[in-house]
Amino acid sequence: MLSPVKFLLGFVITVALTFQPVYAQFQSPNDVDTTPASNSGSYSSEYGPTFRSTLIRSIMPHLTHPDFENAIWGVHVIDLNTGASLFSRNAQSSMIPASNTKLYTTSAALELLGTDFRYETHVWTNGEIQNGTLKGDIIVQGSGDPTISGRFNDDDRTKTFRDWAADLKAKGITRIEGNFIGDDTIFDDIALGSSWSWDYTTYWYAAEIGGLSFNENCIDIEMTGTTPGKVGEIEIFPATNYAQLINETVTVARGEETSTGYNRPWGTNTIYVKNKLRQGQTTTYSLAITNTALFFVHVMREVFESEGITVVGNLYDRSGLASVGNYRENGTILTTYTSPTLEEIVYILNKRSQNLFAENLLKTLGAKYKIDNNLVENGAVLASADDGHKAAWPVFGAVGIDTLQLNLADGSGMSRMNLVTPEMTTTLLKYMWNHPDQKIRHAFVNSLPRGGEEIGTLRTMFQSGPATASLAAKTGTLGYARALSGYVTAADGTPLAFSIMINHHTRGGNQTNRAITNVVNTLAQFKYE
The missing domain is CATH 3.50.80.20 (D-Ala-D-Ala carboxypeptidase C, peptidase S13)
Structure with a gap:
């Protein structure tokens, strides 16, 4: 006979081009906070600050458009080769990430369970x-x-x-x-997220x-x-x-x-x-x-x-x-x-932004946490979302995220109690991009939606333009909150990680999607000089 523990362990830039009209200008570079955080790496003195000023002048008009004067933008962009911060706007401010939460859930799951993990239902x-x-x-x-x-x-x-x-x-x-x-x-009886x-x-x-x-x-x-x-x-x-x-x-x-x-x-x-x-x-x-x-x-x-x-x-x-x-x-x-492998599950989870998959995966991490720490009583694991976060927290800490400032309430991003910063998100993206296990790296990066791809949540965005060929990014959409975080390659071949979040916008999705698209296309045109 299989014991409960045996069973459960088994499942065990220079940019002259913009892509939509620019309607507003900022007054000076002081309108944006551009100083890299202490852990953000550094850029070569060979280039000086010119490229940074160019990025500011290219990106800021999209963020300061009158449509968004009552909204809050959080943006962070880093060079994945050096870790240098290239652009920062409210990058250390807590934002509701919507489905960008899934980046956290899937990275922790791949780290703790591995790409070949499968469920078994007896x-x-x-x-x-x-x-x-x-x-x-x-x-x-x-x-x-x-x-x-x-x-x-x-x-x-x-x-x-x-x-x-x-x-x-x-x-x-x-x-x-x-x-x-x-x-x-195997799970508790709380059927909905916090x-x-x-x-x-x-x-x-x-x-x-x-x-x-x-x-x-x-x-x-x-x-x-x-x-x-x-x-x-x-x-x-x-x-x-x-x-x-x-x-x-x-x-x-x-x-x-x-x-x-x-x-x-x-x-x-x-x-x-x-x-x-x-x-x-x-x-x-x-x-x-x-x-x-x-x-x-x-x-x-x-x-x-x-x-x-x-x-x-x-x-x-x-x-x-x-x-x-x-x-x-x-x-x-x-x-x-x-079941299919975790790699296959994460592929659907991120491409389609499948909330149930994310929530079940979070509680699966909770089941592992309770089993590993001998917290199972009377054969019923009763894993909760909180147990899942207890399992994931050391992963986020090891990545370099300040977990004292991180708040996650669910696995999918449906909760407005989730609070992350754009800088936390680029830190996570950098870690996964450079992950020492190539199978985990591939499973994560490959799961992110691509522009115009039929299966993914970017199928109506980035169907053409500078970013189309290299963009891989997770969308996030919730009432008055929108996000896009992922990877794009600059015009000179530099791989970039970015996190773009907007909260409290009231003008609808078309305007926010346009601004986000313009910012990402700007990054795809970036060159050091």
């Missing part, structure tokens, strides 16, 4: 097979794996469950007389965190307009009765205004869909459910039954564990799902 039973009938319960032991979905299976959402059903049938099982229990006690906005929780980007996750803890719906004035059609994926959809869509005539509207009342799995769709228009969306472990075993049972296995029993989340005792000591593993 299906146990405490019963015996008699004449084709399994007389006993099915217990699914969650490991925190967020990948049991269609994302790594060519959009085949239920493939893992069908594979499990096939494994059971290969053992001669055609009937199960027992309960289905989802054991998600200080998340309650009105986000209907949507995929605020899906509940869980030690057992299926379909990224969402149902996917496809809506099609029918005849003007009539209700639209809705199809649910996966096909399940776990959630109840109330179809209040309306089909409007061509040329009429369309709209979207979704609502899942708190604590329920009743979802109201109130879209206005044009005739023939099809749109899709992913909506979050509540109680991830129960969702997991509910759909699993539905799939087993559709695959010809009769099930007689009830469904339980962790509340059902009291009835099975220490099933890992007395039970048998029937089948196992092994």
Whole structure:
């Protein structure tokens, strides 16, 4: 038998060109703080301060545009060859980083778990097979794996469950007389991140965190307009009765205004869909459910039954564990799902800015921390986000970040309690760029979105321009906060790390994206002289 600890350890510049109109000028170089921090390296005296003044004059007009007079910019740019600070604006001020938080989560995870780490999710039973009938319960032991979905299976959402059903049938099982229990006690039962906005929780980007996750803890719906004035059609994926959809869509005539509207009342799995769709228009969306472990075993049972296995029993989340005792000591593993590698998971996490992956990964670090420090009691790890940060903090300290000034509340960046500085972020980026383990370096850098890349969050930005060829950077978007941090190569071949953050802007994404794009393109045109 696998002990809990054994199992868990196993998963164990000269720039004359600007790219948008410049509307404002600063009065003098004193408008920007340009003095390198004491740990930022130094530039060669061969060049003098000329390049720094050139950068200031090229970048500052974008940051001082009237659109941003009520906003706060934080910017830091360093030369990765020397560590020298090339540009600094509020670089040591705490900013809400939004999804730039994922840079911290993924770097710590790669450092502590390694690129080849995989999750394992076991299906146990405490019963015996008699004449084709399994007389006993099915217990699914969650490991925190967020990948049991269609994302790594060519959009085949239920493939893992069908594979499990096939494994059971290969053992001669055609009937199960027992309960289905989802054991998600690898994590605590706090399903949302600290200080998340309650009105986000209907949507995929605020899906509940869980030690057992299926379909990224969402149902996917496809809506099609029918005849003007009539209700639209809705199809649910996966096909399940776990959630109840109330179809209040309306089909409007061509040329009429369309709209979207979704609502899942708190604590329920009743979802109201109130879209206005044009005739023939099809749109899709992913909506979050509540109680991830129960969702997991509910759909699993539905799939087993559709695959010809009769099930007689009830469904339980962790509340059902009291009835099975220490099933890992007395039970048998029937089948196992092994996830893709951490390198593959981080690739999707950063490219798509997948919040659930980040939150589950943070708590996975927490599970490692508790196991390594002998903090597990009664077999239930119950790892929290705070445990994850306890694991990650020494990594950030070793990188050179002042952890007394760092505050992280979640793993994804959905929380407004996250506070980092641009200089902390370039320090982290520099460390990962120069990481002694080339596999970790590659996994991290390769996971960052590229301009115009279809899979990534920069697909509508940097489709052309000086930065397009070399840019690799993580986006961050939250209400009134936006960020872009990563790498770009200057015109003379110098690799640069940069962190650009803006908080409290009220003019919308187009203006901030334009300014950020101009700054990064300016960096791509930079030359020492």
